[in-house]
Amino acid sequence: MAKFKLTRYRIQTGDGPGRPLQPFSAILLSDLHNAVFGEANCALLQAIRSEKPEAIFAAGDMLTSTQVPQMDAALALMEELTKQYPVYYVEGNHEYKVRHFAEIYGAEAGADGVRYFEELERFGVHLLKNSCERTEIQGMPITVWGLELPWQCYRRFQRNELTVSQVRELLGEPEKERYNILLAHNPVYFETYAAWGADLTLAGHLHGGAVRLPFFGGVITPQFQLFPRYDRGVFERCGKQMVVSAGLGCHSIPLRVNNPPELVVLNVM
Numbered sequence: 001m002a003k004f005k006l007t008r009y010r011i012q013t014g015d016g017p018g019r020p021l022q023p024f025s026a027i028l029l030s031d032l033h034n035a036v037f038g039e040a041n042c043a044l045l046q047a048i049r050s051e052k053p054e055a056i057f058a059a060g061d062m063l064t065s066t067q068v069p070q071m072d073a074a075l076a077l078m079e080e081l082t083k084q085y086p087v088y089y090v091e092g093n094h095e096y097k098v099r100h101f102a103e104i105y106g107a108e109a110g111a112d113g114v115r116y117f118e119e120l121e122r123f124g125v126h127l128l129k130n131s132c133e134r135t136e137i138q139g140m141p142i143t144v145w146g147l148e149l150p151w152q153c154y155r156r157f158q159r160n161e162l163t164v165s166q167v168r169e170l171l172g173e174p175e176k177e178r179y180n181i182l183l184a185h186n187p188v189y190f191e192t193y194a195a196w197g198a199d200l201t202l203a204g205h206l207h208g209g210a211v212r213l214p215f216f217g218g219v220i221t222p223q224f225q226l227f228p229r230y231d232r233g234v235f236e237r238c239g240k241q242m243v244v245s246a247g248l249g250c251h252s253i254p255l256r257v258n259n260p261p262e263l264v265v266l267n268v269m
């Protein structure tokens with residue numbers, strides 16, 4: 001059976017409206033790429049349930065966008081999770097491609113793409129498409145945002161800028177009196193997310209840098225950039241935080257060295 005490790009991060013929300021009355025747990029899922037841990041993902045589900053999370057945040061690439069998309073395990077996991085928890089979901093580059101399947105591969109493949117999102121909606125997943133939803137956990141007013149990044153943010157061999165005004169155009173303004181959690185698949189734009197006003201950004205995409213070296217960390221990104229800064233872990237900038245998951249799966253070249261699949265638990269206090 002494929003194995004994963006559980007990584008736990010303490011998230012200090014600071015003073016003001018962001019502080020919960022009691023600490024609580026939430027789960028960050030990213031880059032599942034349709035992977036399975038135990039029959040019908042029972043090992044993953046068991047690990048999630050044992051944390052008693054208040055919410056699940058899915059930061060994209062839950063499926064893999066091959067011409068016949070690999071999505072059944074991703075859908076089955078989402079269906080199970082939504083029976084117990086609110087699941088907030090933003091697309092990654094693989095969902096982006098699936099959403100545009102009809103243009104890329106024709107109508108038949110396009111129908112798979114349509115089915116994927118229809119199923120998520122049927123399960124009651126909170127799909128955040130450049131939109132937000134308000135919730136309250138342990139008395140803490142939270143606004144969860146989902147940023148659908150423009151395709152140029154995923155181009156290979158190059159890094160395109162993403163400005164605060166672009167994010168503002170897509171999302172509007174953050175809600176200053178609430179704690180703003182931003183789901184954004186690609187972590188390389190952390191400075192922009194923080195400057196926009198995200199108190200906590202949740203991301204993935206880089207798969208921990210595929211190969212992890214002692215002292216250097218992750219080696220390469222899906223866009224073939226070397227030694228990425230935000231490969232996995234917690235980062236802070238001017239009081240704003242970002243958690244980057246190393247992801248749970250692989251695609252194309254199944255390469256993870258010294259870099260096991262990772263389930264992230266957020267202990268928010």
Ligand SMILES: [Fe+2]
Nearest residue numbers: 061092093205
């Ligand atoms: Fe990705």
